[in-house]
Amino acid sequence: MRVRKRSVNADFARLSHTLRMPFCGQCGTENPDVAKFCLACGSPLVAAPPKQEFRKVVTIVFSDLKGSTAMGEKLDSESLREVMTRYFDSMSAELEKHGGVVEKFIGDAIMAVFGLPKLHEDDALRAVRAAADMQRAQAVLNDELERHWGVRLTVRTGVNTGEVVAGDPTTGQRLVTGDAVNVAARLEQAAGAQEVLLGDLTYRLVRDFVDVEEVEPLDLKGKSEPVPAYRLVGVRADAERPRRLDAPMVGRERELESLRDALRSSIEDRRCRLVTVIGEAGVGKSRLIDEFVGSVDGEASVLRGRCLPYGDGITFWPFAEAVRQAAGIAERDSMESALEKLAAIAGDDDVVARVASALGLSSDPFPVHELLWGARKLLEALASSKPLVVLFDDIHWAESTFLELIEHVVDATQDTPLLLVCPSRHELIERLPDWSTAEGAERIILEPLTDDETGTVAEHLLGEAGLDDEIRKRIVEASEGNPLFVEQLLSMLIDEGRIRFEDGGWRATAEIDRVAVPPTIQALLAARLDYLEADERAVIEPAAVVGQVFVKDAIAYLIQERLQPQVGDQLAALTDKQFVRPDHSRPEEEEAYRFHHILIRDTAYDGILKRARATLHERLVEWADSVNREGATEYQEINGYHLEQAFRYLSELGPLDDH
Secondary structure (H helix, E strand, C coil): CCCEECCCCCCHHHHHHHHCCCECCCCCEECCCCCCECCCCCCECECCCCCCCEEEEEEEEEEEEECHHHHHHHCCHHHHHHHHHHHHHHHHHHHHHCCCEEEEEECCEEEEEECCCCCCCCHHHHHHHHHHHHHHHHHHHHHHHHHHHCCCCEEEEEEEEEEEEECCHHHCCCCEECHHHHHHHHHHHHCCCCCEEEEHHHHHHHCCCEEEEEEEEECCCCCCCCEEEEEEEEECCCCCCCCCCCCCCCCCHHHHHHHHHHHHHHHHHCCEEEEEEECCCCCCHHHHHHHHHHHCECCEEEEEEECCCCCCCCCCHHHHHHHHHHHCCCCCCCHHHHHHHHHHHHCCHHHHHHHHHHHCCCCCCCCHHHHHHHHHHHHHHHHCCCCEEEEEECHHHCCHHHHHHHHHHHHHCCCCCEEEEEEECCHHHHHCCCCCCCCCEEEEECCCCCHHHHHHHHHHHCCCCEECHHHHHHHHHHHCCCHHHHHHHHHHHHHCCCEEEECCEEEECCCCCCCCCCHHHHHHHHHHHHCCCHHHHHHHHHHHHHCCEEEHHHHHHHCCHHHHHHHHHHHHHHHHCCCEEECCCCCHHHCEEEECCHHHHHHHHHCCCHHHHHHHHHHHHHHHHHHCCCCCHHHHHHHHHHHHHHHHHHHHHCCCCCC
16 A cells, blocks of 8 residues: 655645645554554554635626527537637636636536635625626727627626535535525526626625615515516625715724824834724724825825735736726726826836836836835925825735835835824734834724614614614614724614604614624625634634624633643633634633623634534533533523524434434
């Protein structure tokens, strides 16, 4: 039998997930499945963990050709094959450009999934953009096909979002199953020629970014009720989700004053300063920045650029947006016109040449350090006559080279009143712990709002009308100080008719004891969870089964034996990443933690397979019985709840046995 060697330090988790082979912890050797002892050193083998499957909310694009049989009668088989190859290649390129994974070709159809192997908070929008770009690419392709073969292709497309069970991507088993896949296929079949139909959840996730026409609910094969659908008209160029900025800002006065102080210091000392505003998604970074920009009107010029999460040529994209704004370069401008406008604000041919190269206005190559020099000199020129504030949004998505640009500008700029403001999520600090700590730089950490401030945000969003105390309480509890969560929770409750404006105030029309995670927030949180390391995920999921508050000993009992010695380290890592935090309301010896948000807990729980949930609920009762031998009534009630959940999930999965 063949034995393959690896170093002792081989990554066991990746290895075992990839190869599914027993692994020797002593010498690092992979062994055949039939072996019980290492064939190299004789040590007992560690079994590879079973293949992992996940529940995920993904977006599926289903696209199919119409009338391909008739085209086959017209074309020679070789020509037909070439036409189909050109079509599949063109469509696949558009899907993959936006981050989609082409799952399979089914006859003339293409099925792609957005959310594999990793979820993104904007997977639904990526899928819809891909579908729109597929239409444009097909129009270009049709002109070419008509010139060469005298044929034109007719395509129809369905886009649907929903929960699926996905195979383990580390083994190449990406296959997704679930009703969401079937609905995507049915939407495609119901679409007209050259049309894209969106499912209801897809539309709810992207409605701020698209124009649609509502169609009659569709009677789809296999569905008991008509399915809402929307015909895609176009995707808007503005990628920012509109936010309510007309209401007063709440609870950020101290942070606003810190930004004002940084600008005053930059002007008085004539030096470049960097302020990084750090906070979780939705905590109010954009609202704070907009308030700051409004407060400096007339005192300083303001330019803005945004880092993109994906795409081609995105390294200098934020700088390019800021320069286009400063120079007044429009999308429709020719290359010559754009260069003239750039030269007008730069005033130096060497600077123009390097900035033009960074912006894609020139194909002349320059070393990276010269591009950084050119960018800095341009910003210095722009700030020479009036103090300048440059906002680079979402730098947690920035390429490393762009972060080098920011640091170069801060370190090398002299005698210039320039303030760089960079909103970011905590992921940047996890990646670069020393970011924005050097001289001339500072961090502003946005903490969650207080309960009173959160309630005030909810009242501002609903206007002057009164807010029922029960609704206010539930919103405050569920959002835990995050203004975006407040906004999306209220929007969902109104859309679902669970709260309604009656008799001069907002009243609950249905039970709201447990507020579900809005789809927009679920997408955001699920994407964060999906980027956890496998061992961190193996800890946070059992914690979600325990509840909003959990103790370390319970998690140590529930997780895999190999991870038990590491449970403290994994909880520390999850604390650093803002998923959980120590809970000091419990006795110190219990070493308790709580989720940062109940919505994080709910999203983590929803990602666990139902059979795994049932097992974890039952094992939690085993642990509770072992530590609560006196059988206090409150523990019996808690145990009863967990056993009820285990029973419910097993009954949903199939016939129940004696156990």
